[in-house]
Amino acid sequence: MAESRHPRKERILIVDDSEMNRSILADMLADEFDVEEAEDGEVAIKLLKEGGDYSLVLLDIVMPKMNGFDVLTEMSRTRMIEDLPVIMVSAETASDQIERAYSLGATDFIMRPFDASIVHRRVVNTILLYAKQKKLLGIIEEQLKEKEQSSSLMVDILSHIVEFRNGESGLHIRHVRTITEFLLKKLVKKTTKYPLTEAEISTISMASALHDIGKIAIDDKILNKPGKLTDEEFAVMKTHSLIGAQMLEALSNHREDPLVRCAYEICRWHHERYDGRGYPDGLKGDAIPISAQIVALADVYDALTSERVYKPPFSPEQAKEMILTGKCGVFNPILLECLKDEFTDIRDALMTDPGERSSRREVRSFADAVLHSKSTVSDRTLKLLDYERMKFNFYAELTEEIQFEYIVGEDLLKLSPWGAKKLGVNQEIVDPAHNAKLCEQLGANWFRGLNGFFAQTSAEHPEFRHECILRIGGEERWYSVIMHSIWTDDEPPRIGSVIGKLVDIHDVHTRITELRESSIRDPLTGLLNRSGASEEIAKKLSNFPAKQYAFAVFDIDNFKNANDIYGHLFGDRVLCEVSERILHNTRAGDVCARIGGDEFLVVFEYNVDIHPIIARIFRSVCGKVDDFDLTVSMGIAEMTEKGQSYNDIFRKADIALYVSKNAGRASYHFYDESMEETAVRPAESAGHGRMLSEIEDLDENERKGAKKE
């Protein structure tokens, strides 16, 4: 036997007297299956009986000792064939031989000579088929178990309905069932006279709960009368056993169900007496079914030990004595012995009241609901819907959203109450595209927007979110529009309706815009800060890569002195003044930023000579602020190639700035490559720029030469 593996291979038994034939089959299947071989029918049967856990048998017909038909016959006799598929492999072509194999239970027949792929396919298919069948069997078993559980629940519910009408404690049914079970189990041990199976015992116990269902037809006044019943009343009361039986008999579809049959016996005859003086039929001795006999005894015992409107409870011992001495009913002597034997167990079991309190509570409340609820199921559904609607409206009101639903087929727009109030329209609007008030509120094109959504939405992507400015209630505000299309089950699906809402996000939106602004601007001067500038410039460089840009970076000379001598407030004024001067001398599209304490950046696009532009900016920034002689040191870098990065140009402008500083400030320099070496030693650099004093009086032509010096 092969050892177990993971995952386990299915095991196949090949039965053929020719070693070569076995070997051909084994070779075809060995990759996927565990293959074992038997050289004749006897060996095969021996292996099968050892329980080799085979999934399939491949069986030859003509073999010595035991041929294929003998093997099939033996497998049928031991019912092995029911779970184990057999495929015949034979050179037999006579149809009667094939017919015989099938009638003995073979699953399939493969004719020799065979095709390797067909053998393989049929083997795999057969194994799969049986695996499925086993799984289905498992499912059915599971369902049967569930069915039994649910019928037990139904029995409990029914019997409790009766009990509540009876005004009994609710324990009576449970007690009768417990006593019945004890007595039955004892009975089958004591005698073989009543051969009851485990299943029958369980059925009788379950059915015992239904013994009084006939009482449902008895008038409340008689059923719950506190005093003794009159003769007429008692006669009515006595009809409950027959009525219960008739109720069960009326279940024509289930009359043959073992549970119903058993409940019928119990209902009808649980008031018969062993001496024949009971009702309704006056049956005597074992003419009364044993189920009814036992339930009758259990019923009496529990009635004696329970409190009733007309009597106090007797102790278990008293009850036992009354029954055994025949003071209360006449019973089968063997049942009395069972009661005697089981008395202690029964007494204790009833006292501890075994189990399932919670499930009993559920049953009780269900029964209660059925008994006392006046409303019908549809009332209940309406109430639930009403409740859901209230809940929905409550939340909708709280969220202050304009919620809507547009039903395509009816061309109907439904609005939430709050939304309708906000828009000043009705909650339901037919043909909303032409509703004047709605168009006034949402703009004449609002319906086109909805149609646009129809064009782009799909069952896979039903949702749409969009932020826009809407003029609702005479005020322009930001709204978030969320829509969701709901599709029909048709093929292809259509849009059945659109649900959605308009959410006022104006305050949030404004706040976010403000925050964004403040994160990219210098609060003092209102110019962009470093990160705002780099973002803005990067955007320009990528959006208009063909244009020519220049970066001008500059510091305020001796700014530290201004702060020290005149104070920080004055320092701030200087910064603001510089910012003012820059803004006055640049265009709206240029980027102006304060990128550090006293460091500024101007980036501008140009397509003429850059030198006059720089000279003008440089000159305009310089000039007295009060007593402070404001000058700057500036470095300029031009974009030299397309696609040059912000960082690269900035770095070059910065190098040129250092050159200006080291040249004694109040000057500007254009970057050139020779500065690269000197940049690390700024002190040595000189001569590529202009001192403020020099350019003060230069005319345009001379300025052009500044760079070439």
Added chain:
Amino acid sequence: MTIQECYAALGGDYEDVIGRLRSERLVQKFVLKFPDDGSYRLLLSSLEEGNDAEAFRAAHTIKGMCQNLSFTRLANSSSELTEALRRGDREAALALLPQVKEDYERTTAAIAGFKAAIPL
């Protein structure tokens, strides 16, 4: 001698067997095994001893193997012999035996030739 030449020599249908078994390696393996099978000797001895039932099974096995291997010629003659033995027609069986013998010997001879040609 190739396997195809071997099939031609023994009166078999190589195209048919390779179509069913799908692998030259397998065909070759089973062809070489064929002479080792004891059914033929069992057939001869059973017929000699008058054990027709045993002879039937032996003939049946030969027929089955030949069908699996597409040894058409021997499959045909052994099939006729099988049917004769199935009906219990000993006379007919004995009349058919020489043809089976001839075909069997031709088959094993071809296989021996093929085996000899296989490089060791």
